[in-house]
Amino acid sequence: MKLAGKLLMAMPGMQDPRFDTTVILVCAHSDDGAMGLIVNKTMSDLSFESLLSQLKIPTSLQAHDILVHFGGPVERGRGFVLHSSDYHRESATLSIEGGFSMTATLDVLEAMASGNGPTAALLTLGYSGWGPGQLEAEILRNDWLIADASNEIIFATDDRTKWASALRQLGIEPLQLSGTSGHA
Numbered sequence: 001m002k003l004a005g006k007l008l009m010a011m012p013g014m015q016d017p018r019f020d021t022t023v024i025l026v027c028a029h030s031d032d033g034a035m036g037l038i039v040n041k042t043m044s045d046l047s048f049e050s051l052l053s054q055l056k057i058p059t060s061l062q063a064h065d066i067l068v069h070f071g072g073p074v075e076r077g078r079g080f081v082l083h084s085s086d087y088h089r090e091s092a093t094l095s096i097e098g099g100f101s102m103t104a105t106l107d108v109l110e111a112m113a114s115g116n117g118p119t120a121a122l123l124t125l126g127y128s129g130w131g132p133g134q135l136e137a138e139i140l141r142n143d144w145l146i147a148d149a150s151n152e153i154i155f156a157t158d159d160r161t162k163w164a165s166a167l168r169q170l171g172i173e174p175l176q177l178s179g180t181s182g183h184a
Contacts, residue, residue, distance in 0.1 A: 001136060003029040005097025007153065008036065008144040009166050012177050015143075018073055021163045024128055025082060025149055026135075027094060027102050034130040037071040037082050037102070039122055039154055040162035048123060051079075052113050055106065059113035066112070067159070071124025080124045081108045082154065087118035098149045120155040145170065 008024040024036040048066035052059050071080055085101045087093070093103045101118070111117035130138070138144055147170050157165045164174045 001139075002097075003034060003135065003146065005100065005149055007147045007149045007166050009147065009163055011143055011145060013142070019128075023153070023162045023166050024072075025096070025100065025154060027082075027096050027100075027127075029135070031132060033132050034135045036128045037080055037122075037124045038069065038128060039082065039124075040159045041070040042067045042159055043070050043125065046125070051123075052109065055109065057106070057110055057113050066121070066123060069122060069124040069159075071126040072128030074127050074129045076126035078104065078126065079109070080104045080127060081112070081118075081121050082124065083108070083118035083121040084151070084155075085118075087111065087121075099151070100149065100154070120151060122155060145172070 003026040006026050008026060010019045010022045014020060021040075022038050023040045024038050026034055026036040028035045046068045048068055049059070051068060081103050083101050083103065085095065085099050087103070087108065088095075088101060089103060089105065089107055092105045092107065093101050095101055108117060112121060135144075139146065145167070147166055150169070153162055153166050153169070167174050167177070
């Protein structure tokens, strides 16, 4: 099972409330585990402008329209920028299946602040991580649904509707999902 570049949508019966109705883009997946970023949970207590100020990065732009997202419970003080593949820094940018990229260095924030960053970007603090076989076990337990990722879902859809939009992409109406599951 190759999951890099795929979306994970939390099922209603998810036991961990941090992942309730989350949509995660899987950035890396191997036999050693998986890493992804939650793309639909904004952090109301931190703005992009205040983050730039804390990092002493000057900005010449109105940065109020860039939201800071909760990427996951691991390393919550570490920033990751999920972005379009038109921005790339050798040895700093991870290319992700499906035409996405991720950069976790200050240069992408500096480029965004000066208006020279990627055309589409989503800033997260923290990430979601799984040890070897853990994500596969959660999928078998029916904790997650898997779908293809799209720029529309990741960058254009309102955060409050990403989960439902991703489910509808699979032909699933969110109100028809049950928090319980079985195995035949």
